[in-house]
Amino acid sequence: MSSEPLPPLPERRIVVGLGMLSVDFLATVQGGGNSGNALTCVARLGLSPRLISKVADDSQGQSIIEELEADGVDTSYIVVSKEGNSPFTYLIIDEQTKTRTCIHQPGYPLAPDEATSRNIPILIDAERLREGLDDLLDLADYAAWTEAPSIPTALLSMLLRLPKLKFVIVTLGEEGCVMLERTSDEDPQLEEVDVDNLLDLLKQRKDDGAMVPTCVSSAITKLRADGIGTVTGRLILGTAEKIPPSELVDTTGAGDAFIGATIYAICAEMPPEKMLPFAAQVAAANCRALGARAGLPRRSDPRMVPFLS
16 A cells, blocks of 8 residues: 555546446446446546436336445436336356447436536547437537547547547557547647558557556647648557456446546546546556446555556
């Protein structure tokens, strides 16, 4: 255990989530759902999350709420429907690959008039293409994407199409992540660089032998993709922790853990060079236990102290 005292919590500690909740059926039953998982991560890191979602007035819904409250998530904004059923997911874990197959049973979606809009920064976990995603992304300040066919070009395209976005991240599992950060520097002397070529250069600079997460960043430049346009900013490549096979249990919820840690980092005003390794470390910790939440680290976890100091 580290003897160094933890730094004070960020002044901005209230985090609001809007999204799906569910119960995941594993060897044991535990809470799931992207938003619920991410905000549980946020709560364990010491912030004050509030969750906007919808469950049914059934035993599963009651279990979902009780588990969130036990971790310090404010559930007073969750709509409890007298009809329907709460969402739940059957998870099939592959013992060899430590990956999972999800069979999801949705509940009733949250209606537009059951949530309100506030003037607060918004991070959206895009995950994959869904109906209505474009409308949500128009509201976002930050975005995370867990599927992309051509990563650098896709990130550049998102920043061009969504001028409100400050950065966008795509996670790549054991390969780490790639982040494109927009900057306000409009120096006409900045060099224009092809974004795909720049990513190749960053890959050559990363430390493949490092066991703990690291990252490498480009300088601020004009990032170009043929046929798309240019954005002034930085491209940052983050690595994942190299988890020993004997410690890897289940990758369920790793992306949600990454998102939760990213939210904490935004509230703590961490620079990207610190944020990406921190988020990768939190995601790796969660892969060492079964399910989406059992392995989520708390703020006092000695593995977190170097990133929070």
